[in-house]
Amino acid sequence: MADIEFITLTTKPSAQLSYNFQASAETTNPVLVVFLNGLGLPQAFWHPVIAQLKTIREGRSIPSFLTYDRFGQGQTIDRDPLDDGAEDPTHGHDCLASVKDIRQLITQVSQQKLGISEIDSVSVVLVANSIGGALARLYAQEYPGTVSALLLLDSILANSDFVSVFPDPDAADFDPASIHPIPVEAIRAVRAGARRIFHPDVGNKEGLSRRSLRDLLPASDGPLLQGPGGHGPYVTVVGHDFDTFAEESAKMGPPKGVTNRFVNPYWHRYNEGLTKITESEYSKGPVIAPNTGHFVQKDNPEFVAQELDELLEKVL
Template identity: 50%
Template sequence: MPSGKSAQSSEEDLPPFPSPEISSLVLEGKPGAKVHYTYYPPSASTPHRPNPFAQSLVVFLNGLMLPRSSWDQSIQSFLNKRINNRLPYPALLSYDRYGQGDSDRDPDDKEPPPCHGHDCMSAVHALRQFTLQIWKEHLDITNPTVFPSLILVCNSIGCALARLFAHTYPGTVSGLLFLNSIMANSDFVSLWPNPDTPGFDPHTLPPGVSEKDVRETREMYRRMFHPDAPNNEGLSRRNLATLLPQSDAPKLEGYGGQGPYLTVVGHDWETFAEQSYTGILHTPKILTMTYANPAWQKYNEGLVKITDEENAIGPIVAVGCGHFVQKDGPGFVSDELVSLLDRVVNRVEQVSERDNGG
């Protein structure tokens, strides 16, 4: 296909950028409510160069506060890197859970939002049905009984959902990228000292911090982050600490019987403290640095242990990123996804290279 631009032939030879399908579907068993999604098909397979990700599906799992559109820049960055390097890529899927973004409310919720309409296990079962229907419709029409190898890229409570999914459906998840996981076993109020505890010594507080500062911080976190706080999604966290009481358990069984490949990412302490102070929380930075950041670091250190030791990386720091890593560092997210994919298929590629004398 001559174009008169032979000097740019290397660019012209690049595979086309995939067009996303932006659509919705109704889950079986949940009539009358649409789940909206954005889907990118996988790169093409050829007899001479099969796509090692042909049986894989990357699913992006949102936190409570950002919809699926928060992943758009990370996805664009990832696809640009794969295409510019002429590397294959799997199908990519972002979606809004019930009550999020463009999606309808969960039809099983009894109360209007904000509410505690359904719990995380309900969201996990919906995710299973959703991925199954997407797989049947888009990728495995001729053999719909086969379930894909899932790679879950998650932020905040999305990480808890991914853990519950992988534990509930063992053997389905081959890779996990945790981006500042929610501390699923925390009430987010107990992170801070309680000035009303008998015998409390105000001299134990960091320099420049008053009892009033601590009370205000505890109250703000109670109103916004305590498991009893309802949300517009209707996703209740009241039983989350019971579902996931430990950060280092349960241990997960991934695709093919081994533990899934896992990368645990934590926020940048300084960035998170600054955002917590300048945002709606107004938490004094020294409080975040003294209490919240160490607790989160300890939690992330536990998360690394939920898979086989040789399959885990982290916790690493998303430099310059606060809690919403995909918002602050989409390039970082795409880099870590590239790295995770390489680990997931590394054995296949090494065998292939040896067979070809490489």
């Protein structure tokens, strides 16, 4: 079990974040790998990835690592102070607020742990799952030239309501033959389930609202990100294993056939767009992570470590 510490952001002095920092022995070219959680899994699920990476890179340069739990998540008990007085605490703050927290956390950790006051002299690599993928993109947009690489693991469909992934049986131009042999009532049930569980209007205990994501990231293929050195960051886009994801989804409702027919192609097209947020020579993917559902780092930490190792070879 990695040692967890607590830090108070100077921008939010009334609350603490839980985090784990593992320092590199390198001092000439500081590289900091920051792991960004989804809504479902806390920072603890990144630690097997880090352990695998250290094994893979034995005898080679190893960067510094930073994992953390956002406010109201995992071992961070404190809520985001922005949620105080919110009409709906499940939508207390948005993704841009979380991005500002990431910036402040990196700034303070760099100062306290690396002795670096000039934050932009640190090569930042963002490894992100699910909604963390949206946070990673927004961070790179908000702080251009500061992110050297992004590893996006089954990024959230930031511009989707998750309902329109499926055909609408009540649309005027709907043709039942277009979904054959799936019954119309089955599609209605799947859409209702998606609205109940995944629609952006559905809040969460963390208070991180997804309502504004569609406006913040309206397309998967842009805008083009700016990395250090006047070119885009290295970007590797990873998607889930179609069959594993379909089996995982079936436990929550949608039959495998429905997921394979509608969700997997939709998500793959989204991932194809993500490969275009940097120049083609700095882009890789979409790569399918074998035997993984949505939480790629949990299901196949060795694969994630291998992809991260490849990115680090370009950055270190």
